[in-house]
Amino acid sequence: MQISMFKYFLAVAETGSIRQASLTLHVSASAISRQIQNLEHSFQTTLFDRCADGMLLTEEGKILALHMQRTMREMELARAKIDDLHGLTAGTVRYATIEGVVRAWLFPAIADFQTLYPLVKFKGFISGAEAVYQALENDQVDFGITMHDDFYPDIGIVEKFSTPFKAAMSHQHPLAQCKTLHLEDLVPYELTMLDSTFHTRRALDLSLSQKGLNVRIGFELNHIELIKVHVLQTGNITILPDYAVSHEKQHNKMAIVDIAEKEIPFATTILCVRRGRILTKAAQEIINKLRLRPITLPL
Missing domain, CATH: 3.40.190.10 (Periplasmic binding protein-like II)
Structure with missing residues (x-):
């Protein structure tokens, strides 16, 4: 199977829409639709339920999506290691965060980081605390920022910040x-x-x-x-x-x-990762910089 097929499938799974996936990937909707049909033919099963409100993964589709995400993650790690051999800090760092820290802490830190490492891209989403933990546990992101520290055995706390x-x-x-x-x-x-x-x-x-x-x-x-x-x-x-x-x-x-x-x-704001996740050099570097950056640094 081609890597492009993986990207098309995962984009539809993430957006719930062939049209939206088409806009995101800058690929025609018909090309994406054909690849989805080819996948369903290959696996001899329906991977999406076509509903009025979008494309929803079937149980079979969820299994395939999980394995495709892992495969794409391994490809990213391979690319990052190759870049390391050539002395480059590059790749995509993924994160999930609560909203409150974004403007005054996370975004300025990312901007400073990309000044030093312009080849590094960031892809994140803003959500509630539970969704941050879920994204970490599902291995969808490199790091998370959340509030309060409920016990999650698979989550490792990098740093805690007291938050009035x-x-x-x-x-x-x-x-x-x-x-x-x-x-x-x-x-x-x-x-x-x-x-x-x-x-x-x-x-x-x-x-x-x-x-x-x-x-x-x-x-x-x-x-x-x-x-x-x-x-x-x-x-x-x-x-x-x-x-x-x-x-x-x-x-x-x-x-x-x-x-x-x-x-x-006072609350506790937490910078955290999933235990056992292999991090790229870029992900390790930004996590270290966030750990040492004052969380109330004014703009």
Whole structure:
């Protein structure tokens, strides 16, 4: 089988659409469709269910996708080792991360890294903590960045970062001039918050419950950057990890106020890998640089 066939199949599996795979790979949809049909003929089975909402892998297709991913991974490792022989640091580094660290920490680190190693490409996705762990366990990524450290026996922790929470609001908010806030100070005001799939929200809800406090959460969303937009548009308050608002603090775009000590316990942000995964030189280098980079480094 040709490597291109693997790429076409995996692109359709990832996007759920021949058309989208065609756009991603810059290959005609008819060529991809023919290769999928050839694969199904070779294996004498249906690999995709053709549904109204897209192409979904059958159980047989999931088995094939897993083995193809491993094969493509081995090809990437081989290419990386060949590049190493020629003194090149190259290849593709894959990662999964929670959203909060991206703007102030991960993206600047990648930009600095690619200045040193311009042949290295990065491919990542942003998701919740559970999806980061799942991507690591399924061997889909080289490293992950997530919050809290539930026990996963296959996951190795490279570095932990203590992560306090901050209150963020417009400069016109009545609490904007405070040095620190207690949770009871939030009660008279409306909050805009991340939804309960985020550790930040669960930590806030638990702390409020323990203190017997109720706050008004008028707007929920699963997107940190849009949460901040909403806060500025409405005059609400939000609670976010410190690195998620470091850019706004540095550039004075929002009022960022400390939460009083022990009001909400500090979280733990984790840089992690799957135990036993063979990493390319490029992946090892960026992980080492992230491990040593301050996570609240301002932009």
